[in-house]
Amino acid sequence: MNYQFNWGIVLEYRSLLVDGLLVTLQLAALSFLASILLGLTTAIGRSFMPTYVSTAFTVYVEVFRNIPPIVQFFFWSFAVGLNVFPASLVALSVFTSTYIGEIIRSGIASIPKTQAEAARSSGMPEFYVIFYVILPQAVIRVIPPLSVEFITLIKNSSIAMTIGLTELTFQTQEIEARSFRGFEAATTVTIMYVLLALVVVLVMHLFEHLVRLDIRKG
């Protein structure tokens, strides 16, 4: 291959990369929070609410899980007309929330029915049964698959570049356009994504160790 590497380009355009990274982090962090809230709601809705409510959530999950994420980004941006960042946030949150909801729902389903029976038998209203007895156990169980989804969320954030968000992947195109050094830019960005994912893994691992101390004793 007759290609002269010029890694200095990365240094030269580092401000673009930093800007892109900040946008990606912003999008990922906010989507992380929103998708957890939405996901929890759908999981609880499908596990504990009466049929007409749980069916509504099922429809929500099926619709936004099965449509390709890039189409969802286009939908919120072009069809609904949101600005670039809000559209990205909504698209990413809604799409990810369906997966998180299903994961938490399966966690809830894995808790023996007898736990809820014992709680209800002591006169606990359903709210406490869900949030004090079932959910803590369920969420702890599904930390590993949740970590996977959060890493996926970071990766999917790059789709936002297709609707014009100047996040990290977008910046590789920018650097390409200005310097024709797409290879170096893309490689650098790839490494940055891997590092981000590793941070997620580390945090989830620490979190798991922190909470599982409770059930892992003995």
Next chain:
Amino acid sequence: MPNESPDSTMIAIDNISKWYGPLQVLRDVSLTVANGEVVVICGPSGSGKSTLLRCINGLEPVQQGQIVVDGIDVTAGKIDINKLRAEIGVVFQAFNLYPHMTVLKNVTIAPTLVRKIPRREAEDTARMLLSKVGILDKAASYPSQLSGGQQQRVAIARALAMRPKLMLFDEPTSALDTEMISEVLEVMGALARDGMTMVVVTHEMGFARKVAHRVIFMSEGTIVEEGPPEEFFKRPQMPRTQAFLSKILSH
């Protein structure tokens, strides 16, 4: 644990029938339990005894008949079932302790959430109860660190923490090793001596003999026979009862 006058009725089960789909599991069952009475229900598997117990606090619905507990109709439509359940303590075969909470938290969680008792007070009561069942030293442990007998005693303390008027026991020793059975039965016996109204589904005939005021034999969804322990064990009337007793008392 406020007890009304000795001859007031705690549970009045009136001609209940229950189906799981096409299968009838309770056939026209009637039973009354007086305040302070200890009733043991025995019978072969599938006789409906556990189901009957679970109907008393509304865990299972009935399709026909009426159940009145402490003056409240469990089978009526729009009742505050939680208010009633707070007065009924349940001990399950599989203990059902909350694995993500310490023993102390297991015992205090319902009183603090349901009865809104302040944490300090709830913990004091909890420690008193844990000491009563002989397991205070394990207050900071998690259920997974305890033996079956210890877990079941915690479960009893947990049920008692709500100061119930009635305690239901669903085969409390069936999941325990033989050595641990007696420690749990001892606690239950002490409870009975204190005047607690108890309905116990069990195979422990020794307990029934010593502690029960009445023994009830169920088979195939109906009450076949009932009576005070001496009569029940010495002079069983119905052939089904006799057959069951001969099998269960032979070992």
